[in-house]
Amino acid sequence: MKWSQTFIPTLKETPAEAEIPSHKLLLRAGLIRKLAGGIYTLLPLGLRACEKVERIVREEMNRAGAIEVRMPALNPRELWQRGPRWDAAQRVMFAASPADGSKVAPGGELVLGPTHEEVITSLVADEIRSYRDLPKNFYQIQTKFRNEIRPRFGLMRAKEFVMKDAYSFDLNEEAAVRSYEAMRAAYQRIFERCGFGPQQLKCVWADSGVMGGKYSQEFMVPAESGENEIAFCEKCSYVANIEKAQSRLARMEDGEAPGHIEKFPTPGVKTIEDLTKPPFLVAADRQIKTLVFICDSKPALVLMRGDHPLNEVKLAAATGAIEFRPARDEEIVSLMGAHAGSLGAVGKKGIPIYADEALRGRFNMVTGANEDGFHVRGVCVERDIAVTKWADLRSVGAGEPCPECGAPLRIQRAIELGHIFILGTKYSEKLNARYLDEKGQTHPCVMGCYGIGVTRTMAAVVEVFNDKDGIKWPMSVAPFHVCITLLDTHKEAPAKIAQELHDALERAGVEVILDDRDERPGFKFKDADLVGFPIRVTVGEKSLAKGGVELKLRATGEMRLLPPAEAVEEIVKRAKA
């Protein structure tokens, strides 16, 4: 391939819209262009890199025994309505209505698939009858559509993106776990092959969210620009998404025995911190924080230790609510009879009360009296408060003890590249994906689902592998293995040798681009560094006079002068490694 015959619009300056390194570099190196917010064109180099990731994914999925299919992106709305999560799913889904505004096409309304549990499960429901047909694991690499509330960071969170999604169907839970484990191993290999080393890839415990199901893990790449936070142990192997992470807390000393409840005036006190100051001097870890939430339009109280932050994902998991929000001031007053700052759950009835585990067994606590300007002390949580449900509701903090070994936890931002779930029978029961066992008994299939953001993975590679000059592609996903930088384009000898080099490499199966543009050397070097080809070969009169061509590695800066034939040999070796 000749540079002049493809399309690589590099930019010297960074477009103002880009914030994070990968977004800036994908734009500057000419891999992507924006059509609209969260909607991108993959230019030739971007497409090539994306296809490299796809190829790795495909090879590893096939190796793991998954079967490739391609499901439609256009889905009947009716199918989704029959599924188990329509209420939660519809707000991220695009509807595909006739563009002329006419009502409904014959055959019913259509939506664009944000993921495909419903579609694959209905296929399996139609086609799979016997235990002899199982297990099966179907996957596809396909464009997904999500009405992201806030697209962000270029390809990191887009409304339209390429995803690999896989769905396993098994006889029972035990077999489903085997399928899950096979996928986990495949994912590990996929991301390693994309260039991520042990320090750059973490498989973490995660919340299952609206997917539902037993448990899930995410594949995370630590990066400042990541949208997730993970907590990990410095000593042992414990790693979890902050939405799931736990920690071992020191026991609190509450005194000899629970005392009696006593109301006391606290004029002007509005916050936890106010109460810690003179004249009150109530430590934050001795206070109960009372929060009011509206869960699926019904109020609920959430109780936390005064110094603990609520984790809303954990709250969602505990309540099972699809939509929830903090209550507004007027709702709080009408419900509690006091303003935020003086709220408490003591004696409250007729409203669900969710309490964080850290409050279990605590006494001699202080909380609001539900009367502005008053608090109560001597509260014994289990004696005085009618807790509906105990749950882990707090976010762990950096430095807290690891739940497994007690060493301090650290917290780091990370990019989620893949997510694997054990789903159970949530979809198969609702959509009737059942099989007959050897005794003629009917059972729902036990499912798992497994996703990889393909375009996001490409962006994450750029996010991790770059320097001030540009991208540093790992060989496995680079759009081209090698760039031949031809200098002295008008001179016969360099041009001829560059062309021969190019042809020899291509014959050897190396992906090579020949920079044949009539530009100055510095300009071409800058472009090659920016795009980030793992190997650059410089061919010019100067190098030829010294006896060969110059081979330079982008990752290390290592440079060698070699005769053309040896250069070919060396490049083939490295490209195939």
Add this chain to the structure above:
RNA sequence: CGGGGCGUAGCGCAGCUUGGUAGCGCGCCUGCCUUGGGCGCAGGAGGUCCCGGGUUCAAAUCCCGGCGCCCCGACCA
């Protein structure tokens, strides 16, 4: 959707406070020159100043209303 910022040539920006001439760098085109880290010189093309309305003799600039983009939060591959 809540909060913040921005919208002027392909890209990066100035001009706006205090209304009157739309400007700079890069890129692009032509010619000369040059060829090992985004050369040099000369000439040139390119703008509904996001859109609509208003104020005014006059609006990029002031006012009102939209739209778009980016960032922080809730969602997620």
